Amino acid sequence: MSASMDSKLIPDTAARAGSPVLAGLLRHPLVRPLAALAVLLLIDFLLVPGFFKLEIKDGHLYGALIDIINRAAPLMLAALGMTLVIATRGVDISVGAVVAISGAVAAILIGGKMVVVDGVSQYVSNVPMVWALCAAMGAALLCGAWNGLLVAGLGLQPIIATLILMVAGRGLAQLLTDGQIVTVYYKPFFFLGGGYLFGLPFSLYIAAAMFVLLALLMKKTALGLFIESVGINPVASRLAGIRTAALIFFVYMFCSACAGLAGLMIASNIKSADANNAGLLLELDAILAVTLGGTSLAGGKFSLVGSVIGALIIQTLTYTIYSLGVPPEVNMVVKSIVVFLVCLSQSPQFRRMLRMSKS
Amino acid sequence: MTMSVGTQARPMLELSGIHKAFAGVKALTDVGLRLFPGEVHTLMGQNGAGKSTLIKVLTGVHEPDGGKIELDGRAIAPASTLEAQALGISTVYQEVNLCPNLSVAENIFVGRYPTRFGRIDWKSVHTQSRQLLQQLQIDIDVAAPLSSYPLAIQQMVAISRALSVSAKVLILDEPTSSLDEAEVQQLFKVLRRLREQGMAILFVTHFLDQTYEISDRITVLRNGVREGEYLVSELSRLDLVNKMVGVTAVDHRKVEAGAEALASELSTDAAAAGAVFLQAEGFGRRGVLAPQDLQLRRGEVFGLCGLLGSGRTEMARLLFGADRADCGQLRIEGKEVRLNVPRDAIAAGIGFCSEDRKKEGAILELSVRENIILALQARQGLFRVLPRKRQNQIAADYVKWLGIKTADLETPIGLLSGGNQQKALLARWLATDPGMLILDEPTRGIDVRAKQEIMDFVIAMCRKGMSILFISSEIPEVLRCSDRMLVLRDRRACGEYRRGELDEQSVLQVIAGETA
Numbered sequence: 001m002s003a004s005m006d007s008k009l010i011p012d013t014a015a016r017a018g019s020p021v022l023a024g025l026l027r028h029p030l031v032r033p034l035a036a037l038a039v040l041l042l043i044d045f046l047l048v049p050g051f052f053k054l055e056i057k058d059g060h061l062y063g064a065l066i067d068i069i070n071r072a073a074p075l076m077l078a079a080l081g082m083t084l085v086i087a088t089r090g091v092d093i094s095v096g097a098v099v100a101i102s103g104a105v106a107a108i109l110i111g112g113k114m115v116v117v118d119g120v121s122q123y124v125s126n127v128p129m130v131w132a133l134c135a136a137m138g139a140a141l142l143c144g145a146w147n148g149l150l151v152a153g154l155g156l157q158p159i160i161a162t163l164i165l166m167v168a169g170r171g172l173a174q175l176l177t178d179g180q181i182v183t184v185y186y187k188p189f190f191f192l193g194g195g196y197l198f199g200l201p202f203s204l205y206i207a208a209a210m211f212v213l214l215a216l217l218m219k220k221t222a223l224g225l226f227i228e229s230v231g232i233n234p235v236a237s238r239l240a241g242i243r244t245a246a247l248i249f250f251v252y253m254f255c256s257a258c259a260g261l262a263g264l265m266i267a268s269n270i271k272s273a274d275a276n277n278a279g280l281l282l283e284l285d286a287i288l289a290v291t292l293g294g295t296s297l298a299g300g301k302f303s304l305v306g307s308v309i310g311a312l313i314i315q316t317l318t319y320t321i322y323s324l325g326v327p328p329e330v331n332m333v334v335k336s337i338v339v340f341l342v343c344l345s346q347s348p349q350f351r352r353m354l355r356m357s358k359s
Numbered sequence: 360m361t362m363s364v365g366t367q368a369r370p371m372l373e374l375s376g377i378h379k380a381f382a383g384v385k386a387l388t389d390v391g392l393r394l395f396p397g398e399v400h401t402l403m404g405q406n407g408a409g410k411s412t413l414i415k416v417l418t419g420v421h422e423p424d425g426g427k428i429e430l431d432g433r434a435i436a437p438a439s440t441l442e443a444q445a446l447g448i449s450t451v452y453q454e455v456n457l458c459p460n461l462s463v464a465e466n467i468f469v470g471r472y473p474t475r476f477g478r479i480d481w482k483s484v485h486t487q488s489r490q491l492l493q494q495l496q497i498d499i500d501v502a503a504p505l506s507s508y509p510l511a512i513q514q515m516v517a518i519s520r521a522l523s524v525s526a527k528v529l530i531l532d533e534p535t536s537s538l539d540e541a542e543v544q545q546l547f548k549v550l551r552r553l554r555e556q557g558m559a560i561l562f563v564t565h566f567l568d569q570t571y572e573i574s575d576r577i578t579v580l581r582n583g584v585r586e587g588e589y590l591v592s593e594l595s596r597l598d599l600v601n602k603m604v605g606v607t608a609v610d611h612r613k614v615e616a617g618a619e620a621l622a623s624e625l626s627t628d629a630a631a632a633g634a635v636f637l638q639a640e641g642f643g644r645r646g647v648l649a650p651q652d653l654q655l656r657r658g659e660v661f662g663l664c665g666l667l668g669s670g671r672t673e674m675a676r677l678l679f680g681a682d683r684a685d686c687g688q689l690r691i692e693g694k695e696v697r698l699n700v701p702r703d704a705i706a707a708g709i710g711f712c713s714e715d716r717k718k719e720g721a722i723l724e725l726s727v728r729e730n731i732i733l734a735l736q737a738r739q740g741l742f743r744v745l746p747r748k749r750q751n752q753i754a755a756d757y758v759k760w761l762g763i764k765t766a767d768l769e770t771p772i773g774l775l776s777g778g779n780q781q782k783a784l785l786a787r788w789l790a791t792d793p794g795m796l797i798l799d800e801p802t803r804g805i806d807v808r809a810k811q812e813i814m815d816f817v818i819a820m821c822r823k824g825m826s827i828l829f830i831s832s833e834i835p836e837v838l839r840c841s842d843r844m845l846v847l848r849d850r851r852a853c854g855e856y857r858r859g860e861l862d863e864q865s866v867l868q869v870i871a872g873e874t875a
Contacts, residue, residue, distance in 0.1 A: 220744060221741050221742050221744050222736045222737075222739075222740075222741050222742075222744045222745075223741060225725075225729060225733070225736060226736075226737070226741065228722075228724075228725060229722050229725060229729070229733060232722050232723065232724050232725060233718070233721075233722045233723070235718055235719050236713075236718065236719050236720055236721065236722055237722065237733075238681075238700070238701060239679075239681060239701050239711060239713060239719055239720075240701075240722075240733045240734045240737050240787065241701055241702045241705040241734050241737035241738055242702075242733075242737045243700075243702065300724050301724060356438075
């Protein structure tokens with residue numbers, strides 16, 4: 001035990017050689033995820049023609065990169081929420097279910113139909129869209145409160161506590177939609193996940209806003225310190241006067257809020273709520289993104305930027321596999337191999353083995 | 360193999376020229392160590408002298424930067440504790456490194472269960488565990504989870520685990536710091552038997568008495584350098600202490616100056632001394648502590664004496680709100696308060712250094728700075744964040760005043776030696792400017808000098824009007840420091856005494872239940 005502790009504490013000595021500045025840069029925890037992303041982009045550059053080409057179509061930017069960012073936005077949101085949960089030594093596997101619930105609530109409440117008034121066709125919603133969005137987010141927050149209550153209040157193990165909602169939540173979403181795909185016919189709603197602002201996808205702004213909000217919270221409040229402290233040693237943190245239970249409750253609320261927002265984005269993008277498939281396994285991608293970003297599942301130190309990069313890696317990988325024409329059957333295998341390699345590069349044991357075989 | 364001639368001539372284990380540095384800081388410089396079969400060899404040195412590092416090098420936790428390790432004449436380079444164990448070097452660490460939720464027997468055999476037809480032979484696991492423990496004269500249910508036993512028993516289990524491997528070399532890294540006198544004697548009996556059987560035993564301790572009682576030879580380390588190797592019979596205690604501490608003994612003036620500078624930061628002042636800070640009536644919790652009255656004044660050190668599990672730590676936890684009292688009243692500075700969680704106690708001006716530094720104190724992967732400002736920031740709340748400049752200022756001040764040895768403020772606290780970690784935790788509470796500080800075994804597992812410095816500090820703070828609740832297993836320490844003391848036995852108080860009313864012997868009698 002003490003051995004693993006120490007290896008975590010002592011900075012990696014592999015990068016000792018060379019100039020100190022360079023060594024310091026190489027030791028930065030974000031180097032590995034960034035390198036992984038760069039390698040993927042390089043492969044795309046070499047093998048996918050016109051990958052980096054951006055053109056303006058219909059008044060906004062258009063191209064593979066924009067596509068990746070747009071599709072990665074819901075995952076980024078989920079990964080940001082997941083980062084905080086994981087930093088407290090927890091995990092939330094109900095993210096996909098919350099995505100389904102919030103999408104279903106929004107789709108049902110908005111619904112929408114085309115009516116012709118005075119010879120002009122107009123789209124109207126069942127209830128005002130703002131209310132529908134608030135209701136969807138409210139539902140997501142309820143989900144988060146439920147998770148938080150089970151983990152922080154009752155002390156259930158996070159994976160079990162959120163497993164309950166993972167199963168029940170999707171069931172609930174299916175009940176709401178009668179097991180059907182609920183299609184939305186209300187144009188303003190489509191802006192959220194499919195619209196463009198200043199030439200860039202609107203979803204990117206939402207994800208960026210969430211990131212900025214979190215970054216500000218970390219900088220302007222003691223949230224980051226408390227979360228890391230609780231993640232490393234909850235007992236000592238409580239004795240130092242931190243409200244551990246409230247903090248843990250908050251991170252689950254926050255994670256669900258992120259999931260709810262991602263759910264709205266996805267529903268808006270596909271113009272419908274599909275309770276069976278929306279956000280399916282999104283939690284696993286989110287956990288993966290967090291891990292790829294260098295945050296340990298053991299809790300403690302975390303990196304928001306890392307998680308965003310992790311989400312980009314996953315989405316770029318998916319895109320690359322598709323555009324290389326890899327048959328869908330092998331898709332999952334390729335993805336898992338790449339993920340395995342990235343995770344391997346982060347394993348201290350593996351690096352030690354490499355070092356020993358070199359010397 | 361000419362064993363009969365070779366036993367004294369050739370060491371079982373020989374280290375020479377060992378170098379080790381962490382992040383540029385030298386921990387060991389050209390250190391050597393010889394360990395002969397059939398001897399108890401004590402490794403002594405202050406905190407940060409390099410004892411733990413040397414042992415970790417020896418057991419494969421750290422890879423040395425240079426030097427040679429020879430076991431029985433063969434060069435070895437263990438890359439892990441497991442490898443060291445397979446070679447015959449078994450270690451019992453300072454802090455019990457076992458799995459509390461596994462059974463005693465599982466803990467002894469985990470990782471190398473005896474098998475029968477490819478399955479774990481539980482019957483033999485249990486009988487062998489019982490036999491091993493009986494060697495230590497401990498008769499407990501080996502199927503019960505380890506956590507159901509007190510720390511002392513857990514330590515014995517760790518020793519049995521080390522013994523159960525067919526070891527040539529047994530390393531004991533401060534095994535006695537959580538044992539009471541009878542248990543220490545029990546352990547020594549076992550060590551003597553092992554010595555007769557030809558085992559080479561390396562014993563690390565801070566206790567001088569124990570060193571002289573059990574060991575044949577002493578190696579002293581200071582600042583990562585070997586000071587020398589001595590036969591116990593040829594080294595007086597005074598010489599030993601001098602060699603450990605070096606020329607510069609505790610500089611009381613420096614401590615005083617630090618305390619003086621610190622005191623000007625705190626709101627308490629000597630004028631307030633004498634005022635009642637905390638008053639408890641019928642305060643207790645069913646099954647944990649019998650209802651108890653208690654009065655603590657500013658400017659006084661109040662000692663709690665008693666055996667492990669006598670109720671001393673329990674009382675501290677109740678007073679800090681770590682556990683909830685279910686009866687009685689508590690007044691702090693005349694105001695009635697209820698302490699439901701530690702936060703409440705901190706808000707009321709109480710600080711608490713737990714006896715379990717690793718589990719309940721230090722946040723190992725956070726920096727020294729973050730550890731020092733943690734309680735203060737927690738009390739300020741989430742939103743009134745201390746500006747980074749102020750954090751640096753506070754941390755730097757305490758590092759200077761308390762003489763905390765650290766590479767810089769951003770070093771993870773886990774890399775500091777035990778005594779320096781303890782000082783940083785003391786700083787955490789002093790930074791909250793408390794009216795009362797609970798110190799539960801603040802000097803456990805740290806060396807003479809850090810111990811002395813910490814106690815000097817505590818007393819200096821107290822003189823400035825802070826109230827101190829002091830808990831220690833070392834009765835002389837409690838007697839020396841406390842103005843008043845409470846003796847506890849079996850979770851109830853059995854007498855309150857003033858300074859000078861009791862000597863060590865009579866305290867022992869009260870603890871034992873023989874009326875003095």
